[in-house]
Amino acid sequence: MFNGNTVDYRDAPLTNDGFWPDLNLREFQVNRKLPADLDNDMLANALLATVAEINLDLQRLKLRLQATGYPTAAAVPGISINGSTALVSQYKKAVYARAKADLLGEYATLVSRAPNPGQESPDARNRLLAEAAVVLRNMKGLKRATVRMI
Structure with a gap:
C-alpha cells in the first residue's frame, strides 16, 4: 500500500430496498480495509447476501x-455527522462487519501475502459477527444481552 501505487477499488453501487440506504462496494472495501486483490464479484456477492440477511432481520424495525x-x-x-444519521451508520456498520466476517474464510486461499494476524486470526470472524449482532440489537432497542427462560 505504501509503494506509491494507488489502490483501485471497484465503484459498484448496491441499490437497496428504498428504506435502508444504498451501499457501495468501494465504501465497503475502504471501510473494512479489505485487500484490493480480492475478487470484486466475490465481494459484491458477499455484500449482497449480507444485505438480504440483515434486511430480513430488521424487517420488524423497518x-x-x-x-x-x-x-x-x-x-x-x-x-448525525456529515449528513449521515446514527441509524444509517449503524446499518452500514452491521452490514460491513457481517460481510467481512463471511469473507474471512476466503482470505487464506485467495490473498497472496503473509497472513495479517489482526485480520485473519481465528477469532476475527467471531469478533466481527459479535460486532454486527450488538449493533443490530441496539437498532432494535434491545440491550446487549438478554436472558430468556426456555
Whole structure:
C-alpha cells in the first residue's frame, strides 16, 4: 500500500430496498480495509447476501418506523455527522462487519501475502459477527444481552 501505487477499488453501487440506504462496494472495501486483490464479484456477492440477511432481520424495525411516518432510515431523526444519521451508520456498520466476517474464510486461499494476524486470526470472524449482532440489537432497542427462560 505504501509503494506509491494507488489502490483501485471497484465503484459498484448496491441499490437497496428504498428504506435502508444504498451501499457501495468501494465504501465497503475502504471501510473494512479489505485487500484490493480480492475478487470484486466475490465481494459484491458477499455484500449482497449480507444485505438480504440483515434486511430480513430488521424487517420488524423497518415496518415500525414506516408506520410511524418515516419513509427511509435516513429520515429517522437522531444524532448525525456529515449528513449521515446514527441509524444509517449503524446499518452500514452491521452490514460491513457481517460481510467481512463471511469473507474471512476466503482470505487464506485467495490473498497472496503473509497472513495479517489482526485480520485473519481465528477469532476475527467471531469478533466481527459479535460486532454486527450488538449493533443490530441496539437498532432494535434491545440491550446487549438478554436472558430468556426456555
